[in-house]
Amino acid sequence: MIDTKATSGLKDLWVNVLTRIEPTITRTNFVTWFQKTVAIKTTKKGSLVIGVPNAFAESWIREKYAVKILQAVKEVDEKIDGIEFEIVNRLADKENIEGVDVSTISSRPEKKVRKVRNKSEVCLGNGVRSKILNPRYTLDTFVVGKDNRLPHAAAQAVGKMPGGIYNPLYIYGGVGLGKTHLLQSIGNEILKLSPEKTVRYITAEKFVSEVVDSITTRNMAKFKAQYRTVDVFLIDDIQFFARKNSSQQEFFHTFNELYDANKQIVLTSDRPPSELDDLDKRLTSRFGMGMVTEILMPDFEAKVAILQSKCMQNGAIVDNEVLEFIAANVNSSVRELEGVLRQVLAEAKLENRVATVASSAAVFKKLFKAKEIIGYEIDKKKNEGIATTSRDVMEIVSGYYRVTMDEILGEKRNREVLIPRQVCMYLIRHELDESLEKIGGDFGGRNHTTVMNACKKIIQKLDKDQKLVKDINAIKREMGL
Ligand code: ADP
Numbered sequence: 001m002i003d004t005k006a007t008s009g010l011k012d013l014w015v016n017v018l019t020r021i022e023p024t025i026t027r028t029n030f031v032t033w034f035q036k037t038v039a040i041k042t043t044k045k046g047s048l049v050i051g052v053p054n055a056f057a058e059s060w061i062r063e064k065y066a067v068k069i070l071q072a073v074k075e076v077d078e079k080i081d082g083i084e085f086e087i088v089n090r091l092a093d094k095e096n097i098e099g100v101d102v103s104t105i106s107s108r109p110e111k112k113v114r115k116v117r118n119k120s121e122v123c124l125g126n127g128v129r130s131k132i133l134n135p136r137y138t139l140d141t142f143v144v145g146k147d148n149r150l151p152h153a154a155a156q157a158v159g160k161m162p163g164g165i166y167n168p169l170y171i172y173g174g175v176g177l178g179k180t181h182l183l184q185s186i187g188n189e190i191l192k193l194s195p196e197k198t199v200r201y202i203t204a205e206k207f208v209s210e211v212v213d214s215i216t217t218r219n220m221a222k223f224k225a226q227y228r229t230v231d232v233f234l235i236d237d238i239q240f241f242a243r244k245n246s247s248q249q250e251f252f253h254t255f256n257e258l259y260d261a262n263k264q265i266v267l268t269s270d271r272p273p274s275e276l277d278d279l280d281k282r283l284t285s286r287f288g289m290g291m292v293t294e295i296l297m298p299d300f301e302a303k304v305a306i307l308q309s310k311c312m313q314n315g316a317i318v319d320n321e322v323l324e325f326i327a328a329n330v331n332s333s334v335r336e337l338e339g340v341l342r343q344v345l346a347e348a349k350l351e352n353r354v355a356t357v358a359s360s361a362a363v364f365k366k367l368f369k370a371k372e373i374i375g376y377e378i379d380k381k382k383n384e385g386i387a388t389t390s391r392d393v394m395e396i397v398s399g400y401y402r403v404t405m406d407e408i409l410g411e412k413r414n415r416e417v418l419i420p421r422q423v424c425m426y427l428i429r430h431e432l433d434e435s436l437e438k439i440g441g442d443f444g445g446r447n448h449t450t451v452m453n454a455c456k457k458i459i460q461k462l463d464k465d466q467k468l469v470k471d472i473n474a475i476k477r478e479m480g481l
């Protein structure tokens with residue numbers, strides 16, 4: 001029977017602990033790593049066992065937050081003098097509500113109770129709303145590494161207090177580094193805190209085409225009114241204004257009126273204001289009046305954190321080694337980082353296997369033909385030590401699980417030999433591409449449906465069983481894959 005009293009005591013304890021941790025780390029990290037965590041029990045030895053949804057969360061939390069957690073736990077209950085982690089896969093289910101909902105824990109009281117209304121909508125004034133902001137682009141989903149702390153902090157400040165000292169806020173940086181994400185986060189944050197505000201997000205390109213349209217249709221007055229009544233004006237990729245003189249002119253007036261009325265303006269561009277050579281100097285000098293901040297390619301650690309958080313968002317389990325491999329090989333943009341991960345996951349799914357360094361290397365080879373791949377020799381297969389026959393696989397698996405070849409080939413169905421046998425069949429089928437019939441034959445004349453069922457079992461388990469994922473990855477490495 002579940003002791004509900006004890007469970008609710010543990011829940012209170014955990015909420016208390018989280019409430020202490022929350023103000024000491026960034027909101028993003030707090031939400032990313034503590035969502036779906038739960039206090040499971042206290043052990044006889046006096047440790048608190050913390051449930052986490054997967055192995056990434058476990059290793060990350062252990063490495064970064066164990067000390068903080070232990071401190072907070074001791075403050076709440078001095079009898080506890082240690083912490084342990086346990087992976088509880090079901091916590092990762094979207095529907096699961098066992099874990100504490102960390103969005104209700106906040107040192108900013110106004111956030112705690114405020115209902116988010118029309119989060120993804122932009123108010124265009126006169127009660128007209130349109131879905132323009134991407135609800136995925138929030139400050140919480142933006143991973144903060146050491147190189148983008150400043151733009152994120154500025155966005156946070158503007159989100160909290162539009163029209164304050166960071167006005168205008170000018171964010172610049174290369175393609176795919178998160179400018180649009182941050183810009184829209186500001187809009188989402190402002191609408192979350194003040195749903196009555198009118199936020200306008202537009203790309204400079206769209207602005208130009210609207211100016212052109214309103215000139216041809218003689219609707220300039222309406223156009224002007226639409227922009228000059230907003231509370232917050234978010235304009236993306238202003239380098240696009242280069243040499244579009246009438247649009248620049250119109251933008252200049254809009255900018256001035258909004259600025260004079262203390263309305264918040266946020267701009268993004270691919271370069272700093274001083275390098276916008278083809279823009280009117282009167283404009284570019286105004287861009288620098290508030291805060292100018294550069295967004296950079298995240299460092300290795302932050303790249304891995306971004307990949308981990310994308311995996312968490314998608315409920316995908318990927319070995320850390322694979323994520324590190326992807327992070328080491330993508331230096332151009334976060335968009336590309338996401339793209340490679342998506343591709344690696346899609347291919348693994350299609351082929352019913354887990355993503356490995358080898359399969360990721362193959363994706364790289366396909367996507368970027370000429371590129372050098374760090375951390376993996378693509379021609380490794382040619383080296384010695386590669387498993388090429390059923391027998392090789394059986395030997396490696398038998399060594400890994402410490403069962404004999406006779407047991408693998410035999411009839412016994414106890415767990416200790418059944419899993420290695422199924423793993424063998426799965427690997428031979430999926431990595432060596434042998435036919436079900438041939439594998440049946442190699443296993444002492446078994447029927448092909450037996451082999452098929454074994455493969456199915458493993459595939460089903462791979463979705464839930466983190467240990468099996470690790471085991472198979474380790475075996476594949478031994479196979480030279
Ligand atoms: P830009 O506007 O600079 O070209 P985007 O804002 O479109 O780039 O970002 C590209 C992709 O990368 C988006 O899916 C975005 O969510 C993601 N991204 C960029 N930076 C981060 C970050 N620090 N944390 C999480 N996701 C990020």
Ligand code: MG
Nearest residue numbers: 179180181236
């Ligand atoms: Mg963009």
